[in-house]
Amino acid sequence: METVFGVIGGCIAILVGLAVVINRKSVSKFMADAQRSTFSKAGEKVADQANPGWTAAVGIGFILVGATLVVLLSAGVEM
Numbered sequence: 131m132e133t134v135f136g137v138i139g140g141c142i143a144i145l146v147g148l149a150v151v152i153n154r155k156s157v158s159k160f161m162a163d164a165q166r167s168t169f170s171k172a173g174e175k176v177a178d179q180a181n182p183g184w185t186a187a188v189g190i191g192f193i194l195v196g197a198t199l200v201v202l203l204s205a206g207v208e209m
Contacts (some may be wrong), residue, residue, distance in 0.1 A: 137202040143196030150189030160184040 141172035150157055165173040203209075 132209060133203045134175030136209065137200050138202065142195040143192050143199065145196075147189045147192030147194075147196060150192065151186050154182040154185040154189065158185040161185070 134144070158180050162177035165177040165180075169176070
């Protein structure tokens with residue numbers, strides 16, 4: 131049963147990663163705006179450093195983790 135949930139979780143991670151990579155500019159802008167509105171002056175400093183490249187890196191990380199999970203659990207590795 132854990133294998134089924136792991137494969138489903140891996141597929142969801144892959145889909146989330148793809149969505150983040152495809153929409154990285156809008157996700158990065160959304161996160162920067164959220165930082166500005168939540169933390170005011172400190173949020174301005176953090177939001178000024180926002181970069182869609184790092185957002186894409188997080189998306190790629192999600193894809194890698196999801197793919198690894200799917201491949202390992204499909205191969206029969208026990209967690």
